[in-house]
Amino acid sequence: MTILNYLYGFLPHFLLENNRSVGSMTIRSGNFGQLQISFYVPASVKFMDNKKSLEEYRDDFPALKQLRNGKPPVYMDSACTTLVPQQIIDAINDYYTRYPGCSSGRSRHWFADEVNDRIEGNPDKGIKGSRCIVADFINAASENEIIFTLNATHAINTVALGFKFQPGDTVLITNMEHNSNLVPWLRLQKTGRIKLDYIVSNHEGIFDFDTFEEKLKNSRVRLVSMAYTANSTGVSIPAKEIIKLAHFYGAKVLLDGAQAVPHKKVDAQDLDVDFLAFSMHKMCGPRGVGVLYGKKELLGSTPQEENSGTDVIEPVFLGGGTVADVTYKDYSLLEPPKRFEAGIQNYPGQIASGATIQYLQNIGMERIAAQETKLNSFLTKELIKRYGDTGWFRILGPRDAAQRGGILSFEVHRPNAVGIAAELSEKSNVMIRDGVFCAHAYFNEQFGQGWAHPRSHAEHRMIYRVSLYFYNTIEECRVFLETLDEIFKERSYI
Template sequence: MTISMQDVRQLFPILHQEVNGNPLVYLDSAATSQKPLSVIKALDEYYRGYNSNVHRGVHTLGTKATDGYEGAREKVRAFINAASTEEVIFTRGTTTALNMVASSYARENLNEGDEIVITYMEHHSNIIPWQQVAKKTGATLKYIPLEEDGTISIEKVEETVTSNTKIVSMAHVSNVLGTINPIKEVAKIAHSHGAIMVVDGAQSTPHIRVDVQDLDVDFFAFSSHKMCGPTGVGVLYGKKHLLENMEPVEFGGEMIDFVGLHDSTWKELPWKFEGGTPIIAGAIGLGAAIDFLEEVGLENIEAHEHKLAEYALHRMAEIEGITVFGPNDPMNRAGLVTFNIEGVHPHDVATVLDAEGIAVRAGHHCAQPLMKWLNVSATARASFYLYNTTDDIDKLVKGLVKTKEYFSDVF
């Protein structure tokens, strides 16, 4: 059964409420998405009906929980087209996954004189781990310059990546600019120099079809909570031969094969990276979210969001004094619009909009180097998902006009 875009909104209970006396307009899905009833029910069913630990027991509840947990892993594998479930590691989220690559792979394989290449548009989670690796190993951290519209050019990538480059790490989609980066082409350049390709997929996986084998990336990280799933769970995809040669970053129960008094051995993939009681309910909820997204269709979601982005860019261009950041071409950006109103702090913009029941994000969006590149301290961001409509954007525009008028009267 396929769920039509027209019916989607009805499946999200949280959206049917008022905030500050107004119908909720939720435009903050880049921070976290809302959850459909099917995901909420899956979590409820686990806790009500078969809450148990996985792998260790042979009783009925334990078996059912294990089936649900490992079944979710297979859903993830199919969703991103990994070659094997051995390449799918459950983590706490994108941040944890990227830190695992930095700690377990990079620190062990990089040396003084090696290079790590990233971009100015990265989330802090894809900057700070590499800063720490560079400090520990003596490697050099380099940045690919951005074009004026906040995109990257293949020519600049080729100029920045050298024979000394060992890691190229990049967001698939910028959480501020909405830029969709040419990951497949960048991965090809990285590999031609003997480097590995690491991708922050937090902002792409919920919105566009991801095929890790087609992209030919070495590591790919994403979070459940941005794709209609629960918080506190995410995924690290890694090519099997790389994961096999990496050491675990957490040690304890679940990830061991044999423990002696002075030495221990680890389980095979993927379990050697999942120490302790895993995020069982979270994984099951993520599996339910994947089922939901597949029913709607990633292609339908992508097309819907491009239309929303195009409509938002058109409507916001009607408001004098608004600066919109990122690519002008809606086909080259994801479904979000980051902007500032001249003379009004982004936090004030968000506060006035909230009074109208409109939820947007304001601040540096965990991307301070990009804020510096944009020559601003903060921005406001409206981000869209499958449950948003052009009516939501019309209400946003009306709210922005009201914000301008309010601050014009005040000052």
């Protein structure tokens, strides 16, 4: 009798825990009855099925399984925030249902250990923690360079408020920044702590290196803080060359990676970037968790806030979880990253962050980028064929979709151009964004302040943004195109 006769009813069954999977297998044999075997496998094993098609990954997203008016959602607003797969929801639920405690940095008990293992890792149990998973994902030199924040905005503010600027220091940004990488600097400028200056990229998004170098040479630039990928056009800056030049002139560089890290491989050490900010909610992860990567030597090492290095950032918030010891006269700080993570943390979010990254890694960042380019190229070609791109309908940024990742923003300069996003949603559940995408300054400079509130309908122009991720399909693009066509016809634009 062969082994196959014994092993009928082979039923592997995996349940995801965040950083490991509990597996169980039922083996039934004619001679010995039924045998239940349980075992632990790293979660990465669960995620190793690289043969799954992108279409199949859609199955992981409960939000895509709903219908409204008999039609499924067509979600194309991922630059705002992404959909969440069941695996991440499970990781969050797991925390609340199984070990809803604080971490063992504070308490020493069963639940605290479970939390700590999943965030900080536990080599004895073979568990890789979220902090380490994040560090490896962006190729940080150490997990101690990973600070968990609330989001990218919080991460940028942590640098803005913690950096030891001297009066007369300049911060250099681009003309395409999201408010989150503009307003914190404007605030410092208002109070006289810095001078803010910016580099204007041309219409195609080509970075102006000559002006950049001139400014680096002629003003005291302490920090260059730029969006790696602009959320309005999807164009990326040549970050590595920018960082090299900035370093040559003695400036540090903060990259706002909110629209880059979720979409392509970002290697902190290869870029030699000093600080990198991004958000989990833009990469299928939990809301309320961001990351600030900072080079070890810039995060401080002495027990005091006033570290000797002039580029070392000080923690902005202090309190529980940040200190090694306290008297009524003084306190000493914990080593980074803990000194930057004040108060009880978003444990379920931090735990789910590891699962999020493993989820993306399983798909493969190259595959994600390729799918975005494929969809964006299809949409770009179709839109230009139908409406041209220089008249009343205009695509923002370069024509070449490959330079815009998953983002396709377009201007509609026609009477009564408002309300198209809401109509797309009403008619076909197509969800895109309209407005200024938190890039007020950029659009105000392009169109003149107050452009979004013209005096007459005839002067209306509106900007709409389609933002795609790996879970979008050509079929969804067609739904968007057909519905847009219908709306344009009803408005007599075509």
